[in-house]
Amino acid sequence: MALFLRTRPGGGPARTRAAAAVAxxxxxxxxxxxxxxxxxxxxxxxxxxxxxxxxxALVVLAAPRVTPSRAAGIALAVSWGIEFLQLTGVPAxxxxxxxxxxxxxxxxxxxxxxxxxxxxxxxxxxxxxGRAAPPGEP
Numbered sequence: 001m002a003l004f005l006r007t008r009p010g011g012g013p014a015r016t017r018a019a020a021a022v023a024x025x026x027x028x029x030x031x032x033x034x035x036x037x038x039x040x041x042x043x044x045x046x047x048x049x050x051x052x053x054x055x056x057a058l059v060v061l062a063a064p065r066v067t068p069s070r071a072a073g074i075a076l077a078v079s080w081g082i083e084f085l086q087l088t089g090v091p092a093x094x095x096x097x098x099x100x101x102x103x104x105x106x107x108x109x110x111x112x113x114x115x116x117x118x119x120x121x122x123x124x125x126x127x128x129x130g131r132a133a134p135p136g137e138p
Contacts, residue, residue, distance in 0.1 A: 016064035024057040045116040052079045052120030060128075068128035072121040079117035083109060 031050040035043050055075040060066060066074075082105055085091055091105035 013064040017061055020057050020061035020064065024054055024061060027054040027057055045112065048079075048113045048116035049120035049123065052076060052117045053124050055079060056121065056124035056128075068125045071128065072125035075124060076117060076121035079120070080114055082106065083113050083117065 027050055031047050031054070034046050034050065038046070052075050055078050056071050059071045059074045063071075082091070086106055086109040091101065092107040094105060095102035095107040
C-alpha cells in the first residue's frame with residue numbers, strides 16, 4: 001500500500017498514480033477476502049478501516065503529489081461524511097435499489113464505524129509517511 005507515494009527521485013506522478021491504482025485494487029481484494037474468511041465484528045470493522053484506506057489510495061490516485069497527512073485527512077473526512085449522511089435515510093433508500101450504492105454509501109449510521117474509519121486513515125498515513133520522499137527532493 002505504501003509503495004504508491006513517491007519514494008525516490010524521478011518517480012513522477014504517472015508512477016505514483018499507477019502504484020495508487022494497484023494499491024486500491026489490493027485494498028478492494030483485501031476487503032472482499034476479509035468478508036469471505038471472517039464474519040461478525042471483525043469483518044465489519046475491518047471493512048470500515050479498509051474502506052478508508054481505499055479512499056486514501058483513491059485520493060493519491062487523483063492527486064499524486066498530496067502529502068500523507070492531507071490524503072489521510074481527506075479520506076477520513078469523506079468516510080465520516082458518508083457515515084453522517086446515513087442519518088438522512090438517503091443512502092438507505094438508494095441502497096434498496098442499487099448494490100453499488102449499498103457498497104459505497106452503506107445504509108445505517110453506526111457510531112463505532114467512525115472509530116474504525118479513523119484507524120484506516122491512520123494506517124494509510126503511517127504506511128505512506130514512512131515511504132514518502134524527504135522534503136526538498138523531487
